[in-house]
Amino acid sequence: MTERGTPLSAAPRAGVRRRSPAAAACVVGGAVAAGLGLGFLAVLVIVLWISSPYPDSGPGGALHLAAGLWLLAHGTELVRYDTLSGVPAPVGMTPLLLVVLPVLLMRRAARLGSAAEEDDEEVLPAGAVFSAVLCGYLAVGALVTVYAAGGPLSADPISAAWHIPLVAVLAAAAGVWGARGRPLGPLPSWLPKGVRNAVVRPRYALALRAGAGGALVLLGGGALVVGASLAWHGAEVQASFLSLTGVWSGRFAVLLLALTLIPNAMVWGAAYALGPGFALGADVTATPLGFPGAPGLPRFPLLEALPAAGPGTPLTWAVAGVPVVAGLAVGWFAVRRAREVSYGETALTAALGAVVCGLAMTGLAAASAGPLGSRRLSEFGPVWWTTGVAAFAWTAVLAVPVAVAVHAWRTRPAIGPAAPEGDEAVAVDDRWHDSGVREIRWAAMRKAAGALIPDIALPPVPPVVPADSVAPAAPVGVPGRRRAVTVVSGLDLDPGLLAGAAGPVEAAASAPLAPPVVGARVLARRKPPPE
Numbered sequence: 234m235t236e237r238g239t240p241l242s243a244a245p246r247a248g249v250r251r252r253s254p255a256a257a258a259c260v261v262g263g264a265v266a267a268g269l270g271l272g273f274l275a276v277l278v279i280v281l282w283i284s285s286p287y288p289d290s291g292p293g294g295a296l297h298l299a300a301g302l303w304l305l306a307h308g309t310e311l312v313r314y315d316t317l318s319g320v321p322a323p324v325g326m327t328p329l330l331l332v333v334l335p336v337l338l339m340r341r342a343a344r345l346g347s348a349a350e351e352d353d354e355e356v357l358p359a360g361a362v363f364s365a366v367l368c369g370y371l372a373v374g375a376l377v378t379v380y381a382a383g384g385p386l387s388a389d390p391i392s393a394a395w396h397i398p399l400v401a402v403l404a405a406a407a408g409v410w411g412a413r414g415r416p417l418g419p420l421p422s423w424l425p426k427g428v429r430n431a432v433v434r435p436r437y438a439l440a441l442r443a444g445a446g447g448a449l450v451l452l453g454g455g456a457l458v459v460g461a462s463l464a465w466h467g468a469e470v471q472a473s474f475l476s477l478t479g480v481w482s483g484r485f486a487v488l489l490l491a492l493t494l495i496p497n498a499m500v501w502g503a504a505y506a507l508g509p510g511f512a513l514g515a516d517v518t519a520t521p522l523g524f525p526g527a528p529g530l531p532r533f534p535l536l537e538a539l540p541a542a543g544p545g546t547p548l549t550w551a552v553a554g555v556p557v558v559a560g561l562a563v564g565w566f567a568v569r570r571a572r573e574v575s576y577g578e579t580a581l582t583a584a585l586g587a588v589v590c591g592l593a594m595t596g597l598a599a600a601s602a603g604p605l606g607s608r609r610l611s612e613f614g615p616v617w618w619t620t621g622v623a624a625f626a627w628t629a630v631l632a633v634p635v636a637v638a639v640h641a642w643r644t645r646p647a648i649g650p651a652a653p654e655g656d657e658a659v660a661v662d663d664r665w666h667d668s669g670v671r672e673i674r675w676a677a678m679r680k681a682a683g684a685l686i687p688d689i690a691l692p693p694v695p696p697v698v699p700a701d702s703v704a705p706a707a708p709v710g711v712p713g714r715r716r717a718v719t720v721v722s723g724l725d726l727d728p729g730l731l732a733g734a735a736g737p738v739e740a741a742a743s744a745p746l747a748p749p750v751v752g753a754r755v756l757a758r759r760k761p762p763p764e
Contacts, residue, residue, distance in 0.1 A: 255346075255357050256361060259361075262346050263342050263366035263367060263370035268373060271373070275295075277299075278298050279296075286480055294385065296384075297383060298385060298386065300384065304397070306332055307374075308327045309388050310323055312386070314387070325603030327601075335400060335401075339366070341408065343405040344412045346362040362412075363406065367401055374401070436578065437585070439582050439586070443566035443586030448559075450558055451503040451556065452499050454502070454552075454556075454558065454559070455501065458506055458552055459498045459499065463537075463538045469537040473532045473533060473537045474487065487534070491533075497614070500594075503620075505520065506521070508556075509615060511615040512613060513539070519539060519540060521550055526542030560628045560632050561635055563636075564632035564634070565635065565636075567586045567632060568639045568643065569582070574640070576637055580637055583629075584633055587629035591622065592621065601615065602614025
C-alpha cells in the first residue's frame with residue numbers, strides 16, 4: 234500500500250494506461266507512413282494507366298503493379314511468371330531513387346513519435362517509439378506482400394521477409410536518433426566498455442566524415458562519367474528513347490524509369506572508374522580495360538551510354554582520376570586541426586576513413602545490382618565485394634600519405650629569426666611596451682590612416698635621457714611613484730612625422746625603423762623583481 238492507500242500494483246498500470254495512447258499513436262504513424270508511400274505509387278500508376286491508349290489490364294492490375302513497385306522500393310525481389318519462355322523471370326534490381334520515399338516517410342514517423350506536441354504530454358522512451366512505429370509499418374508491409382501475390386509481379390516471400398524490416402529498422406533508428414539530438418553516447422550497457430569508450434573518440438567521427446566524403450566523391454565522379462558518356466552517345470540515346478513508344482504517356486513512363494535509375498547509374502559509373510566495372514549479363518563485364526560487347530541487351534536510353542566494344546583506350550583509362558580524387562579527399566578530411574595529434578593517429582584515422590568508404594561502396598553496389606530476368610540477364614550491375622575492396626584499396630593507398638603530409642604542413646613551425654631568451658627577452662619585451670615606442674607607432678598609424686583616426690591629445694612625454702640609461706620619472710596622474718623609461722634606438726620615421734605630436738620624441742626619429750619580424754613569439758611581460 235502507498236501513503237494514499239493505492240495498491241502498489243496500480244502504479245505501473247496507471248503508467249501503462251498513460252503511455253498507451255502515445256504508443257498507439259506511434260503504431261498508427263508507422264502504418265500511415267507505409268500507406269502514404271503506397272498511395273503515392275498507386276496514384277502515379279493509375280494516372281499512367283488512365284492516360285495509356287492501350288491499357289491491357291483493369292484498375293486491379295494497376296493496383297497490383299503499384300503494390301509490386303512499393304515492395305521493389307524496399308529491395309524485395311519480384312517474380313514475373315507470364316514470360317514467353319514460360320520460365321519465371323526474377324526482377325531484383327531496385328531503383329535507388331524509389332528507396333528514398335519509404336525511408337523519408339518512416340524517418341519522419343519516428344521523429345514525430347519521439348516528440349511531444351504539448352508540454353504536459355509524456356514522451357515515450359526511444360525503444361518504445363522505435364518498436365511501435367516498426368510494428369505499424371511491418372503490419373502494412375505484410376498485407377501488401379499478400380496482396381501483390383495475385384498481380385503480374387508477385388513478391389518473393391523470403392526476400393520480402395528480410396528486405397522490408399531492414400529498410401524499416403534503419404529508417405526508424407535514424408528518425409529516433411535524430412529526434413534525440415544525434416547523440417554519440419551513451420551506448421547500451423550490454424556492449425563492452427572498450428567499445429563504448431572507443432566510439433566517442435574524435436578519431437571515429439573524423440573517420441566517418443572522411444569515408445563519407447570519399448564515397449560522395451566517388452558517386453560524383455560516377456555521375457560525371459555517366460553524363461559524359463550520355464552526351465558522347467547523344468544520338469543513340471535519343472533514337473532509343475523515341476523508338477520504345479510513340480505516345481506521350483509511354484514516353485513519360487520511360488522517362489520516369491530512367492530518372493529513378495540515375496542513382497544506380499552513378500554507382501555503376503563509380504564501380505567502372507574503380508576498375509572492377511559492372512556485369513551486363515552472364516560472362517560480360519564492362520571495365521576501363523575493355524568491353525566485349527553485349528548484343529542481347531534490351532533497348533533503353535541509359536544502356537546506350539555503354540562504351541564501344543573492344544579494348545580500352547586512353548579515354549576510358551582517364552576515369553582512374555575519380556578514385557585518385559576520392560583518396561585525396563579522404564586524406565584531407567582525416568586530419569584534425571590540433572598540434573597535439575601524432576602522425577600515427579592521423580594515419581590510423583585515414584585508414585579507418587578508407588574502411589568506411591569501402592563499406593559504403595559495398596552497400597551501394599549491392600543495392601544497385603540485381604537480376605532483370607533469367608539466363609543472360611540474371612546478372613546485372615557491379616559485384617559488391619570487388620567494388621568495396623577496390624574502393625578501400627584506392628583510398629587507403631592515397632589517403633594515408635596525404636593525411637600525414639597535410640598534418641605535417643599544418644603543424645610546421647613558424648619560419649623567422651630565433652626568439653630571444655632570458656634577460657634579452659625581458660629587455661625586448663620592455664622596449665616593445667615602452668610608452669615612447671607606443672607614441673611613435675601611434676603617430677605612424679595616424680599618418681597612414683589619414684582622417685580615419687581623429688586627433689587625440691597625447692599625454693606629456695617624459696624627458697629624454699641618454700641611450701642605455703635609466704632616469705626616474707613620475708607617471709602622469711600617479712604622484713609619488715617613479716618608473717624606468719627606456720629609450721629605444723633603431724627607429725626610422727619621417728622627420729616631420731612627429732613635428733606636432735611630441736617635441737622630445739624627435740630625437741628618436743632619425744634612426745632606421747626595424748623591419749617587421751616574421752614568425753616571432755609574443756612573450757608575456759614580466760614584472761621586475763622587487764628591490
